[in-house]
Amino acid sequence: MVGSEVWVEDPDDAWVDGEVLEINGDEIKVKRTSNKTIVAKTSSAHPKDPEFSPTGVDDMTKLAYLHEPGVLQNLKCRYDVNEIYTYTGSILIAVNPFQRLPHLYNLQVMQKYKGVALGELSPHPFAIADSAYRQMINESISQAILVSGESGAGKTESTKMLMRYLAYMGGKVDNTEERSVEQKVLESNPVLEAFGNAKTVRNNNSSRFGKFVELQFDHRGRISGAAIRTYLLERSRVCQVSDPERNYHCFYMLCAAPKEDVDKYKLGNPKSFRYLNQSNCIALDAINDAEEYVATRRAMGVVGMNQEEQDAIFRVVAGILHLGNVEFAKGKEIDSSQPKDDKSRSHLKNAAELFMCDEKALEESLCKRVFVTRDETITKALDPDAAALSRDALAKIVYSKLFDWLVEKINVAIGQDSDSKFLIGVLDIYGFESFKTNSFEQFCINLTNEKLQQHFNQHVFKMEQEEYEREKIDWSYIEFVDNQDILDLIEKKPGGIIALLDEACMFPRSTHETFAQKLYQTFKDNKRFSKPKLSRTDFTICHYAGDVTYQTDLFLDKNKDYVVPEHQALLAASKCSFVSSLFPPLPEESSKSSKFSSIGSAFKQQLQSLLETLNSTEPHYVRCVKPNNVLKPAIFENNNVLQQLRCGGVMEAIRISCAGFPSRKQFHEFIDRFAILAPEVRSKSDKIAACKKILEKSNLGGYQIGKTKVFLRAGQMAELDGQRAEILGRSSTKIQRKCCTYMCRKKFVSLRSSAIQIQAFCRGQLGRHLYEGMRREAASLNIQKYTRRFIKRKSYKNLWFSAVSIQASLRALSARNELRFRKQTLAAIVIQQYFWSCYSRMPTEAEHNFSLSVVTVFVNMSAGF
Numbered sequence: 001m002v003g004s005e006v007w008v009e010d011p012d013d014a015w016v017d018g019e020v021l022e023i024n025g026d027e028i029k030v031k032r033t034s035n036k037t038i039v040a041k042t043s044s045a046h047p048k049d050p051e052f053s054p055t056g057v058d059d060m061t062k063l064a065y066l067h068e069p070g071v072l073q074n075l076k077c078r079y080d081v082n083e084i085y086t087y088t089g090s091i092l093i094a095v096n097p098f099q100r101l102p103h104l105y106n107l108q109v110m111q112k113y114k115g116v117a118l119g120e121l122s123p124h125p126f127a128i129a130d131s132a133y134r135q136m137i138n139e140s141i142s143q144a145i146l147v148s149g150e151s152g153a154g155k156t157e158s159t160k161m162l163m164r165y166l167a168y169m170g171g172k173v174d175n176t177e178e179r180s181v182e183q184k185v186l187e188s189n190p191v192l193e194a195f196g197n198a199k200t201v202r203n204n205n206s207s208r209f210g211k212f213v214e215l216q217f218d219h220r221g222r223i224s225g226a227a228i229r230t231y232l233l234e235r236s237r238v239c240q241v242s243d244p245e246r247n248y249h250c251f252y253m254l255c256a257a258p259k260e261d262v263d264k265y266k267l268g269n270p271k272s273f274r275y276l277n278q279s280n281c282i283a284l285d286a287i288n289d290a291e292e293y294v295a296t297r298r299a300m301g302v303v304g305m306n307q308e309e310q311d312a313i314f315r316v317v318a319g320i321l322h323l324g325n326v327e328f329a330k331g332k333e334i335d336s337s338q339p340k341d342d343k344s345r346s347h348l349k350n351a352a353e354l355f356m357c358d359e360k361a362l363e364e365s366l367c368k369r370v371f372v373t374r375d376e377t378i379t380k381a382l383d384p385d386a387a388a389l390s391r392d393a394l395a396k397i398v399y400s401k402l403f404d405w406l407v408e409k410i411n412v413a414i415g416q417d418s419d420s421k422f423l424i425g426v427l428d429i430y431g432f433e434s435f436k437t438n439s440f441e442q443f444c445i446n447l448t449n450e451k452l453q454q455h456f457n458q459h460v461f462k463m464e465q466e467e468y469e470r471e472k473i474d475w476s477y478i479e480f481v482d483n484q485d486i487l488d489l490i491e492k493k494p495g496g497i498i499a500l501l502d503e504a505c506m507f508p509r510s511t512h513e514t515f516a517q518k519l520y521q522t523f524k525d526n527k528r529f530s531k532p533k534l535s536r537t538d539f540t541i542c543h544y545a546g547d548v549t550y551q552t553d554l555f556l557d558k559n560k561d562y563v564v565p566e567h568q569a570l571l572a573a574s575k576c577s578f579v580s581s582l583f584p585p586l587p588e589e590s591s592k593s594s595k596f597s598s599i600g601s602a603f604k605q606q607l608q609s610l611l612e613t614l615n616s617t618e619p620h621y622v623r624c625v626k627p628n629n630v631l632k633p634a635i636f637e638n639n640n641v642l643q644q645l646r647c648g649g650v651m652e653a654i655r656i657s658c659a660g661f662p663s664r665k666q667f668h669e670f671i672d673r674f675a676i677l678a679p680e681v682r683s684k685s686d687k688i689a690a691c692k693k694i695l696e697k698s699n700l701g702g703y704q705i706g707k708t709k710v711f712l713r714a715g716q717m718a719e720l721d722g723q724r725a726e727i728l729g730r731s732s733t734k735i736q737r738k739c740c741t742y743m744c745r746k747k748f749v750s751l752r753s754s755a756i757q758i759q760a761f762c763r764g765q766l767g768r769h770l771y772e773g774m775r776r777e778a779a780s781l782n783i784q785k786y787t788r789r790f791i792k793r794k795s796y797k798n799l800w801f802s803a804v805s806i807q808a809s810l811r812a813l814s815a816r817n818e819l820r821f822r823k824q825t826l827a828a829i830v831i832q833q834y835f836w837s838c839y840s841r842m843p844t845e846a847e848h849n850f851s852l853s854v855v856t857v858f859v860n861m862s863a864g865f
């Protein structure tokens, strides 16, 4: 509808939103918020929820529109606020935050989730683990938690959280010295990571094997035993590492070990070993290899490996490194080979010492091959290239046997409980892979994912059915999407790809070309199989998650799980009991009959048994998503995430849901949202009747009313929203009109009253101004008068005061002068009398003058006072 908000496909951002400007047949014109206009196919547009909350919903099934863009928008807006977990029903989607969020996983959080129903608290792996644990206890059914996702998506981290929670719930309070089962299970992680993890372009700590950990519980719900099953360790990495990846962590740890260990194993700089220096990446920022070495040895102790065993393990690891440095040159005989130089000889010697086998025998096993025919035994020399291949084959088989031994040892140390009542299995397995070049490993990985996908589809389908049954609605017509045809193509016996590969491996003359031809012939009409136009040996399988083209070049070699008899004999004869135990003598029969055993078939068997276990459990799913390829926080790449949601089956789950009734709403939510279509229902207390009335008025068909929810077919929610938008649109026009009138009137009235007020004010102001002016003038006259008067008075007063004070001081002065004169006169008379009395006769004139002068002096002197 023109004016409504929609999602349309976009090559860069997967889905973008905008407002519909025009609809022209099968094309719509959409205006984006950036004002950019785009044209898209009407069929590819999806409605946008006008009521979508900016913080999203914690369960995708609560979305009004359960479609790709809605799912993507919801995950993105939650990721933006570090809400990395979201449910899709009971499936947990975990988007890798690429940053530590410790507050999400502490003990308090574990306590919070204990015993709380799924969905009551925010989505979390603890909630999934708790739900599995409760279901196991309450319903006595074994459980499985399947964690999947592409490399670096966070499977191993999620698995650790799940295991921690299960250990917390089922752990024993044990005061004995002996470590508990759950401690051993948790400590097995660092050991398996040291030997089975490596840095890859996609993950700095990538598990190069699949893992199924089975926790066994007693009738009280306590962990009583455990078992770890591993799948398909990537062997080729031991000899071949491409830049900027690394080999398995244990090699670097050992090179960084304390000096006495490094000396003991004749090691040194990792850059000096060919199996490590093919890549420039040696040290990792986030990993301290020396510390990891110590931690790994400690963990090895916890899982029951004694010092002697630990020494032997690292001796074998060092032996492999030395073996890798043995290079070959042409020997004396034609097409023969021998160690290239003294350096190679010295490494050969070191390898022999570390494997505790005979040096000469080691050299022969690398440079020669024995063929047994019906009549005779022929020894054939190998050329330098073949000897190098033989060396690498030996390194790979030793490492793979070592890894199997570690897993076995851990299992023995943890201990199985044969009386256990139920188990909870946690599967951490590689997700679907599709690279530029895909080899046998990708083929096996994708087979695993097809199998798990089928299991997942069946489960989601079952859950849907259960929901419909609970709600008592008719679900009979829902179609089930099945990938059985792909599984048949790969593993059907006889005639599947694996069977044809095994056949090819058994015929000595087969090559990857003949194998590919056979595939093209056999599957020319299979719609899941195709031959790429420009290739003679590749083949493409149309997997549930998309097309993958495989290169057959190394399929035959990689499928052969074959220990060269010379290698077997050499190491079985090792003086080190640990090494010889890795190569127990083969049963007489198998060593004679066929030297070939198929990795593909063995893996298929392993998967079969895994699926059998899973089928006997109630599954729970954790889908891990890697939001970007730069492994950094806060970057959410739509296309990338969408691809993973498709591969991880999340979109398939949604599709299954869409096949039935993808939109469902609780009665009260439905009424809240759509009562506008039938306003009279607001007064109804019967919610079902109210919902029915709304649906009747909207002229929809095919919907179902359950016991607590309304179930709508795909597209019906949009239809209802459209009707609602129309009514809202009409109402809003009416409201706008009324509002405009009201506003205009209000504005007019207020303007008018303002004008009047201004007029009145102005008039008032004028009057006031006049009055004020007059008042001011009067006041100024008064002031003038007063001032004058004041000045006058003040100056008179001052004059008067001065006169009085002058008078007073004059008077005082004259009085003083008079007094002084009198005093002087009196003094002169006294002095005269004195003189006269002195002379007692009439003084002479001289005396008289003298006394006069004395009197004068005296008078002058006193005048000076």
Ligand SMILES: Nc1ncnc2c1ncn2[C@@H]1O[C@H](COP(=O)(O)OP(=O)(O)OP(=O)(O)O)[C@@H](O)[C@H]1O
Binding pocket: 096, 097, 098, 099, 100, 101, 149, 150, 151, 152, 153, 154, 155, 156, 157, 158, 202, 203, 204, 205, 206, 207, 208, 430, 431, 624
């Ligand atoms: N919940 C999380 N919190 C913090 N960081 C995480 C979380 N999940 C994953 N990471 C980060 O992502 C990295 C890759 O995660 P992880 O090793 O679990 O991926 P994976 O899916 O097991 O990959 P692979 O298949 O290669 O083994 C981790 O080393 C960690 O740095």
